[in-house]
Amino acid sequence: MKRLLLAAVALSVATAASAADMQARPYTKAPPAAVVAAYNWSGFYIGAMGGYGWDSGNSSGGFGGGTIGYNWQFPGSQFVFGIEVDAAGASIKDSLTADIGGGVLATEELKINSFGSVTGRAGFAMDAALIYAKGGFAWANRKDSVSVPGLGAFSDSQSHTGYTLGGGLEYLFTPNWSAKGEYMYTSLGSKTYNLGGDLFDSGTIDFHTIKVGVNYHFR
Numbered sequence: 001m002k003r004l005l006l007a008a009v010a011l012s013v014a015t016a017a018s019a020a021d022m023q024a025r026p027y028t029k030a031p032p033a034a035v036v037a038a039y040n041w042s043g044f045y046i047g048a049m050g051g052y053g054w055d056s057g058n059s060s061g062g063f064g065g066g067t068i069g070y071n072w073q074f075p076g077s078q079f080v081f082g083i084e085v086d087a088a089g090a091s092i093k094d095s096l097t098a099d100i101g102g103g104v105l106a107t108e109e110l111k112i113n114s115f116g117s118v119t120g121r122a123g124f125a126m127d128a129a130l131i132y133a134k135g136g137f138a139w140a141n142r143k144d145s146v147s148v149p150g151l152g153a154f155s156d157s158q159s160h161t162g163y164t165l166g167g168g169l170e171y172l173f174t175p176n177w178s179a180k181g182e183y184m185y186t187s188l189g190s191k192t193y194n195l196g197g198d199l200f201d202s203g204t205i206d207f208h209t210i211k212v213g214v215n216y217h218f219r
Contacts, residue, residue, distance in 0.1 A: 039127045039172055041071045041080045041217075049180075049213030053092040056206060059110060063090035067213060073125060080123040080130060087116035090140075092207060106148045112207070113157070115140035115186070117164045128172040138164035138186045142205065144193045154196035160205055162188035170215070178215045184208070 050064035065088025073080045093111035100106045116139055123132030138161070145155035168182030188205040 041073045041125055041130060043218050044070050045215045045217045047213050047215030049086065049211045051209055051211030053090065053207055053209040057094060059092050059094035061090065061092040063088040065089060067215065078125045080125050082121040084121050084134065085118050089114050104148065106146060109145045111143050113141045113143055119164065130170045133167040135165040138162050138188065140188055144195065146195050156193040156195055158191035158193060160188035160191055176217050176219060178217065180213050182211045
């Protein structure tokens with residue numbers, strides 16, 4: 001019996017010594033989980049927009065139209081680049097009446113009937129919010145009309161081209177739908193108008209627009 005007890009004690013001591021001699025396993029920290037952006041702006045989109053426009057004179061009025069575009073946002077980046085095309089029907093106009101002699105009153109109306117642009121866009125995304133700047137080619141169709149009692153009415157329409165610059169804020173309120181607010185400045189070159197045989201130079205046409213809109217993003 002004593003021999004069995006001594007053997008058990010010896011075995012316990014040897015096991016403890018062996019465990020003490022074993023080296024502890026090295027501890028390796030798990031790599032941090034990759035951060036994936038909750039929103040990505042890449043892809044095609046279409047939308048509707050409208051707003052208010054005015055120039056440095058007295059022309060002002062509303063407009064409404066549509067937008068189509070494409071965004072690129074690279075994985076892990078907050079920078080968004082894109083191209084956008086828009087067009088709108090408009091009623092940005094001014095009219096004036098003047099005495100052209102002998103009490104004869106002539107009325108002239110200047111009106112932008114439509115306008116649009118093809119622009120590049122660059123922005124900075126903060127998840128669902130996108131702050132952007134844009135600029136590029138712009139065009140507008142403008143009509144000049146003159147009415148003189150007893151002599152008749154004359155009008156001419158011309159298409160002007162130039163550039164536009166501005167920016168805005170867009171917000172994804174669902175994964176597919178966004179709302180935006182935007183300001184743009186547009187400058188267009190001069191054209192010559194023929195009103196009943198009289199030629200008039202329009203001069204440079206500059207106007208400003210504030211627009212709001214909604215876009216649908218294809219995923």
